[in-house]
Amino acid sequence: MAFDAYQKREFKLVGTRVPRPDGIDKVTGRAMYGADPVAPGMLVGRILRSPHAHAKIVAIDTSEALALPGVKAVVTGADFVLPQDAFLADIGENAMAQGKSLYDGHAVAAVAAISAEVAKAALKKIKVTYEVLPHVTDVDAAMKAAAPVVREGLRLESVPDGAGGNVTHFCEFGHGDLAAGFAKADKIVERSFKTAATHQGYIEPHACLASVTADGKADLWCCTQGQFNVRWLCSELMGMEASQLRVTPSEIGGGFGGKTTVFIEPVALMLSKKAGRPVKIVMSRDEVFRATGPTVSTSIDVKIGMTKDGRITAGEAKLRYSGGAYQCMTVEMGGQAAFACYDLEAVRTQGWNVLTNRPKEAAYRAPGAPQAIYAVESVVDELCQEFGLDPIEVRIKNAAKKGTKSSYGPTFDDIGLMATLEAAKKHPHYTAPLKPGQARGVSCGFWFNFGGNTCVTLNVNTDGTVGVTEGNPDIGGSRASISLMAAEELGIPYEKVRTIVADTASLGFCDVTDGSRVTFAVGIATIRAARDAIKKMCGRAAKIWGIAEEAVEWREGAAHPAGPNAGKFPPMTLAEIAAVSFQTGGPIAGHHEVNADGAGVSFGVHLVDLEVDKETGATKIQRYTVFQDAGKAVHPDYVEGQMQGGAAQGIGWALNEEYIYGDDGRLQNAGFLDYRVPVASDLPPIEAVILEIPNPGHPYGVRGVGETSIVPPLAAISNGISRAVGKRLQQLPMSPPRVLKAIKSA
Amino acid sequence: MRYEKPQTVAEAARLLSAEKGLSRILAGGTDVLVQMKSGLIEPDLIVDIKALPGLRSIVAEAGGFRVGAAVAGAQLAEDRDLKKAWPGVVEAANLIGSTQVQGRCTMAGNLCNASPAADSVPALVAAGATVRIAGPGAARDVAVETIPAGPGKTTLKKGEFVTSIFLPARPARSADAYLRFIPRSEMDIAVAAAAVNLTLDAEGRVTAARVALGAVAPTVLLVEAAAAALIGSKLEEAALEKLSAACSAAAKPIDDKRGSVAYRKDVVGVLAKRAARIAYTRAGGKQ
Structure with missing residues (x-):
């Protein structure tokens, strides 16, 4: 077995619920968030945004704004030279419009001034001449041949001839003979679904402080899920060398995928460069809703055939996703995830990305999967009702398992779907009788998970403590989990380890905090960095004892002679070795750099009991249980938090959250009042049942847990409501007016 | 923008009458401050009425209750007699905003903000409440439903403002x-x-x-x-x-x-x- 492969072991620390290292700072208000840094001479940056869904920018006159006392710089699209690369150019074009406003809220100009008041006054003095163009915000309308074309020239070769002018990408997945599969079915159900764009709803708005100096160096402090990604994007957009831009991430008040790109950062850098002073930009909530990335809006057709004993004979899905006015590949993930829970002989998914006059999509927790799986799981549930079959039994009968050729290609290794289904079936929630008026919904969910580029430095201090330096902002408790893994491997107490998140100049490249990758990938790098440090500490002990390095072994936090032949020396603890390190060769540190693979796919099953007010269409969620495979739960509190958090966001998405556009193409609900995330009193206690099926790709068996939990709630709740009202719901959100309409038509 | 905190009703009426620009009353501020912050309004004059005599108290009058225009939602909830006589009015007022907002928001403000969706207003109208209006002339009492004129608009004239809301005495049952x-x-x-x-x-x-x-x-x-x-x-x-x-x-x-x-x-x-x-x-x- 490889040195770092998974080995079954008894853990001392991993799996315990230790105090979180960021807790005190956060509850006392001391934690430094994106809006907190200040710099001498700092200016306030503000952005002027387009009020039009689609308009040509004929002219921008900034002269009056620049003449206003206290205004130090004005920036427009003309200040940026966009990179050739289409992906980078889109990000730049989204940060500041280039000749066209593509959605309501698109940035068209920015100012830096000595105060917020002056900046606000300056924005009013910028004169933008627009030529308003026809717009389209609905994905189905945008597919039509007659729809206004949002942008020309984005269509990839993958798009077949005859698609509308807004279709930019086409993809297809699957295997087997669909016609033969459907022919074997006793019943085929075909349904169409729509899901609204939803926002991640992080509480902390985007904020940054940029400081570009006269000699071309720059510092950027910002709230992000990935400082190295920010460095890459901003240095490209600013025409800088990566080494000249240092990016320092702040604490983060929620991200959920939405902070994996840049919006205000290049603007702040350009303002700072022109003004010659540091510039801070903090978005308002209105700006966050209008101009950052919500998830895709979708329209999906699903066709599934089933035998009367519950075997799925064939499945097909057609997915139309819109990532706004930009190229967007999220439909690929929807197409791959749609049928991933099932072991199918015949399956096909096809996906189209469609341009609309909406903001550029950003990742949101398992991007693309919740929508596709909502549609598939709704049809599976309808077939279960049709045949009077138990929805969990049917899923067990069709579940993907080790050796299943997945609907998107790869053959699965050890996966936890069957275990989660069996756990759900046996759980008291599933066996509890329903009260009158109550209904129960079930859904499976899936997410790929990701590994990626990761660096860790582990410094052994002379007082016997350890500092772990990693490069991923802590959005879900990763510092606690990383400290736990370092302490476990080294054999020292958790309290002796402190993990910090480094800036881009202090560590090698780390991929964004996304794909549920951090506890998995940074965990691998931390364990290996600890093993590197252990090897060095064993070497120091060997030197002191005058024996060969190979004759020293590490256990329980100390170096020991490996056996009687190695010599009789009392063990040396980490603290003892560290204390004399300056005399034995200098400071001791472990390192590891890796592009981690073997993340291991993740499955979950959700159960919900709910009640619908038949006169108002309001849904009350009464009981909710999440079953999910965590591989090994390093810090169970945080794993439960991820499972509950995903469920809470999914409940909001299912019931009320949506981007509402008016006929004028403007966003109607750019605030938390009318963009309704659930409040605490909307949610029942969410029970989290952790299953631990070790991931063979991680030394401790860890599997990412952050995203799968948002996938099942949409269908679980839709299935519950559909059963409660006797009518299949086919659109999200299932807001009270929509549910009442369904009740009246039932 | 000027901020004034007059000590008498007459002074408040004078300030409001004399202002040539946009003036706004500040009681709880849970609407006006939010509107100012979001850039919806840019008043030239803010008149804080919280220091005016009687504006922050609930007083028994003719078997009913006179509720000062600056009485906060939380204060209504703590008045046992009022709650017993007018549970619907109190529950309506207590639905405005959140627990934090309840420490500041007022029924008079809810009425004069003139939102069609104001929670306390239907309850006040059903209760047959009257409103006392101060202004350049003599104080006058009007039925509560005569105040809103449309979304964001009231029938109050230049220089006028609400000083109290009166909830009448209750018959048995x-x-x-x-x-x-x-x-x-x-x-x-x-x-x-x-x-x-x-x-x-x-x-x-x-x-x-x-x-x-x-x-x-x-x-x-x-x-x-x-x-x-x-x-x-x-x-x-x-x-x-x-x-x-x-x-x-x-x-x-x-x-x-x-x-x-x-x-x-x-x-x-x-x-x-x-x-x-x-x-x-x-x-x-x-x-």
């Missing part, structure tokens, strides 16, 4: 109730709302009723046909259906992001029925 519909469980704005105020005779028959609806027209609606449906009834199913139909018929809502015309017309009838049942039980009626 009287009670009120307020219900609103919101898509979540709290911290939201009414999609539709109904307030019902009832008096029963010893047999449990409704002898007097007032029904007011919120969020289904440009201003609060006092629906006489709805009240008529209840009077003489013991809240039998037929009476409730008549009430519900009268409310749905009277509602003139708009389609917007919070709900459709059809949905609001449906739900306001449902709310009226449910509010009537609550008020009836509170008044001692047995269904």
